[in-house]
Amino acid sequence: MVVRLDTLVRYTSNENNHSESDVTLYSEEENTRGLYVHWVGITAEGEEGLTEEEISYIYKNMLFYILRRDRVFFGMYMKMQLYSSYLSTPSFTIRIALTLKGLDYEHKSVNLFKKEQFSPVYSPFLQNVEFLKINPMGYVPAIIDGDIVLADSFAILLYLEEMYPRHPLIPCDLAKRIVNYQAASIVTSSMQPLLRIPVMFYIEEKAGLDEKISWVHYYLGKCFAALETLLKDHAGKYATGDEIMLADVYLAPFLIGYPQQYNFDMSKFPLLSSLGDAYIKVPAIENAMPEKQPDFPIN
Amino acid sequence: MVVRLDTLVRYTSNENNHSESDVTLYSEEENTRGLYVHWVGITAEGEEGLTEEEISYIYKNMLFYILRRDRVFFGMYMKMQLYSSYLSTPSFTIRIALTLKGLDYEHKSVNLFKKEQFSPVYSPFLQNVEFLKINPMGYVPAIIDGDIVLADSFAILLYLEEMYPRHPLIPCDLAKRIVNYQAASIVTSSMQPLLRIPVMFYIEEKAGLDEKISWVHYYLGKCFAALETLLKDHAGKYATGDEIMLADVYLAPFLIGYPQQYNFDMSKFPLLSSLGDAYIKVPAIENAMPEKQPDFPIN
Numbered sequence: 021m022v023v024r025l026d027t028l029v030r031y032t033s034n035e036n037n038h039s040e041s042d043v044t045l046y047s048e049e050e051n052t053r054g055l056y057v058h059w060v061g062i063t064a065e066g067e068e069g070l071t072e073e074e075i076s077y078i079y080k081n082m083l084f085y086i087l088r089r090d091r092v093f094f095g096m097y098m099k100m101q102l103y104s105s106y107l108s109t110p111s112f113t114i115r116i117a118l119t120l121k122g123l124d125y126e127h128k129s130v131n132l133f134k135k136e137q138f139s140p141v142y143s144p145f146l147q148n149v150e151f152l153k154i155n156p157m158g159y160v161p162a163i164i165d166g167d168i169v170l171a172d173s174f175a176i177l178l179y180l181e182e183m184y185p186r187h188p189l190i191p192c193d194l195a196k197r198i199v200n201y202q203a204a205s206i207v208t209s210s211m212q213p214l215l216r217i218p219v220m221f222y223i224e225e226k227a228g229l230d231e232k233i234s235w236v237h238y239y240l241g242k243c244f245a246a247l248e249t250l251l252k253d254h255a256g257k258y259a260t261g262d263e264i265m266l267a268d269v270y271l272a273p274f275l276i277g278y279p280q281q282y283n284f285d286m287s288k289f290p291l292l293s294s295l296g297d298a299y300i301k302v303p304a305i306e307n308a309m310p311e312k313q314p315d316f317p318i319n
Numbered sequence: 320m321v322v323r324l325d326t327l328v329r330y331t332s333n334e335n336n337h338s339e340s341d342v343t344l345y346s347e348e349e350n351t352r353g354l355y356v357h358w359v360g361i362t363a364e365g366e367e368g369l370t371e372e373e374i375s376y377i378y379k380n381m382l383f384y385i386l387r388r389d390r391v392f393f394g395m396y397m398k399m400q401l402y403s404s405y406l407s408t409p410s411f412t413i414r415i416a417l418t419l420k421g422l423d424y425e426h427k428s429v430n431l432f433k434k435e436q437f438s439p440v441y442s443p444f445l446q447n448v449e450f451l452k453i454n455p456m457g458y459v460p461a462i463i464d465g466d467i468v469l470a471d472s473f474a475i476l477l478y479l480e481e482m483y484p485r486h487p488l489i490p491c492d493l494a495k496r497i498v499n500y501q502a503a504s505i506v507t508s509s510m511q512p513l514l515r516i517p518v519m520f521y522i523e524e525k526a527g528l529d530e531k532i533s534w535v536h537y538y539l540g541k542c543f544a545a546l547e548t549l550l551k552d553h554a555g556k557y558a559t560g561d562e563i564m565l566a567d568v569y570l571a572p573f574l575i576g577y578p579q580q581y582n583f584d585m586s587k588f589p590l591l592s593s594l595g596d597a598y599i600k601v602p603a604i605e606n607a608m609p610e611k612q613p614d615f616p617i618n
Contacts, residue, residue, distance in 0.1 A: 156545035157509060168497065172508065174473065175500035198467065201474035205507070209471065210456060213512035226526040246455035 100125040101164040103154060105132050106310035109212055110173035111161040112273035115308035117180055120187040120264060129315035130160050132217065174208050177266065189266045196260045203247055203259060203267035211243040211274065236282045240274075247271070248289045255291055257298055264302060272299040276309065399424040400463040402453060404431050405609035408511055409472035410460040411572035414607035416479055419486040419563060428614035429459050431516065473507050476565065488565045495559045502546055502558060502566035510542040510573065535581045539573070543588050546570070554590055556597055563601060571598040575608065 102118065102125045104111035118125050130136045130151065137151050137158040155162040155171030162171035165183075170176055181189055191197050213219070215236060224232040251267070254260045259267035275296030279286050286293045299305045310316055401417065401424045403410035417424050429435045429450065436450050436457040454461040454470035461470035464482075469475055480488055490496050512518070514535060523531040550566070553559045558566035574595030578585050585592045598604045609615055 152548075156548040157505060157541070158545075159509070168493075170497050170501060172501050172504035174508065175497060175504045178500050179497050194467075198469050198474060198478050201477050202469060202471050205471035205474045206456060208504070208508045209473065209512050210458070213508050214518070219513070223525075226522075226530065231525065242456070246457075249451075249455040 098166070101128050102126070103128045103130050103151070103160050103162040103164075104313065104315075105130050105160045106313040106316040107132055107217065108160045109215075109273035109278075110159075110208070112308055112310065113173050113269045114161045114163070114176055115313075116264075116269045116272060116305050117177055117189060119304040119308055120189070120269075121180060121184045122186050123180075123184060125163075127314055129313070131315065132160070173270075174204065177204075177269070187264075189264075189269060191260065191263075191265055196254060196265070199250060199254050199260050200266040203250060204270045206243055206246055206250070207270040207274065210246075211239055214239045233282065237284055240279070240282070240284050241288075244286075244289050244292055248291050252291060255295070259295055264304070268295070268299065271295060272305050276300055276305070397465070400427050401425070402427045402429050402450070402459050402461040402463075403612065403614075404429050404459045405612040405615045406431055406516065407459045408514075408572035408577075409458075409507070411607055411609065412472050412568045413460040413462070413475055414612075415563075415568045415571060415604050416476055416488060418603040418607055419488070419568075420479060420483045421485050422479075422483060424462075426613055428612070430614065431459070472569075473503065476503075476568070486563075488563075488568060490559065490562075490564055495553060495564070498549060498553050498559050499565040502549060503569045505542055505545055505549070506569040506573065509545075510538055513538045532581065536583055539578070539581070539583050540587075543585075543591055547588050547590050550594075551590060554594070558594055563603070567594070567598065570594060571604050575599055575604070 100118070100123055102111075102114060104115060104127060106129075137155075137160065139151060151162075152158055154164065154169055157171060159171065161173060161176060162169070163176055165179075168179070170179055177189065190200060220232055220236065223235050251259050256262040258264050259271055271292070275292055276299055278284075279296075286296075306312070399417070399422055401410075401413060403414060403426060405428075436454075436459065438450065450461075451457055453463065453468055456470065458470065460472060460475060461468070462475055464478075467478070469478055476488065489499060519531055519535065522534050550558050555561040557563050558570055570591070574591055575598055577583075578595075585595075605611075
């Protein structure tokens with residue numbers, strides 16, 4: 021991530037306990053971000069108006085400071101924050117993309133079983149905000165990148181692709197590009213939504229465990245069959261050639277471990293099976309795997 | 320649509336009954352399309368190797384022909400083809416986008432109740448192909464635009480946006496752009512997939528009619544609440560300003576008639592309600608409504 025001057029996080033200087041409404045985030049220049057300048061009133065006693073957590077964050081991340089009259093400006097580098105869960109396939113997708121693009125990020129675990137997606141989470145200078153203010157859907161993944169707060173994997177990927185051109189995920193070649201769009205869209209709109217944990221819980225509760233398994237097998241089978249057909253004329257080492265592209269970052273979470281977890285027979289899908297084998301050898305994918313994440317349960 | 324030289328539909332000249340594998344579609348220049356040149360062997364008897372339907376299609380659409388040795392090249396203008404159903408909200412979305420972009424298209428109705436998505440459909444020069452060859456998922460919408468065959472609404476919209484810049488659906492402004500991505504993504508990955516007809520049939524079959532209604536209300540409520548929050552700082556006359564954008568083409572099908580159809584109370588969503596009121600006054604949306612489509616049942 022390139023460090024550039026961008027956003028001022030402005031605090032009113034005369035209050036010790038500022039509420040969230042006192043914090044205004046605004047951009048000096050829209051398309052640049054990564055470096056924060058924090059403006060705070062300073063008194064004889066020190067950094068008035070900041071919490072201890074914020075002061076500690078500043079000391080850790082400060083690149084420079086400027087004194088001007090009764091204000092001090094702290095120039096800080098803030099990493100992108102990724103709200104993620106090891107249980108979430110689209111979080112897995114975004115972790116792969118961030119790694120491929122060489123973006124350093126802070127992993128913010130959201131424990132879905134503890135319903136943390138509906139609880140306050142700590143984010144510097146946003147105080148302890150409800151996760152619903154980061155993503156009103158209450159789903160992971162979500163990112164905070166400077167003054168950009170964004171959720172939903174497809175939206176995040178389009179944003180990353182535009183802002184961080186390293187390792188493009190959308191190919192220049194039209195035929196390959198639209199196959200990537202279509203494959204990603206099959207995963208995001210026809211597979212992943214129907215295999216979300218709450219949906220599977222609901223099916224099991226209303227119709228029983230066998231029906232849940234049939235449901236998972238039906239949607240995996242339907243989507244895998246379509247993807248196998250769609251990709252057969254485009255695949256190389258990976259889904260649409262010899263580079264990891266959009267289709268791959270969406271497919272990998274469903275091809276690594278997922279079929280085994282649901283005892284799903286992959287023998288009818290030779291292309292997808294070989295993609296799955298190829299993916300586990302890619303370091304960016306291997307490092308993004310659920311069991312490598314800080315929130316993965318040890319026992 | 321600009322008429323440009325693009326694709327050669329090549330038939331082998333020595334066979335009367337060519338199978339689908341004899342038909343090769345290829346592009347002369349990748350990013351231009353709209354005008355077809357059809358190459359056919361010609362004999363003393365006339366247009367050998369063409370069906371009557373194809374000959375009739377050529378006569379209707381031919382812009383020019385060129386004779387060269389034993390071949391004749393027919394230059395034809397072919398409209399974009401949209402495979403659509405009045406029952407499908409993403410088909411509605413694509414119809415709005417095509418109209419806004421001023422793209423003339425041929426409406427190919429797919430009757431979902433008659434399972435036509437799994438039956439052969441007529442498409443010039445593709446013979447009667449299984450719809451599954453157009454979209455291996457068996458879902459509408461799908462488009463054929465020259466040599467491009469593409470399905471899934473998000474994929475189609477990204478393609479249209481890149482190829483047909485008239486009435487951009489993705490704003491230049493970064494903040495507005497990502498809100499559009501996120502809103503579109505909420506509809507395509509968290510609302511529409513769970514409200515598909517087969518999913519609702521399944522819930523009704525396994526858990527009863529009341530559960531189906533609760534299911535619809537739950538997902539409409541969850542997504543509408545998130546969208547209301549997401550859009551509140553961005554809305555103008557429409558979802559993210561005073562122009563119809565990506566968010567709007569996705570929202571309109573769920574705000575026009577849909578809540579009434581499921582007896583869903585919109586009073587908690589004043590912004591979305593006002594967007595719904597605004598949409599029905601937009602001719603491109605009004606003309607894309609299910610009841611204006613050729614496949615809408617008369618009785």
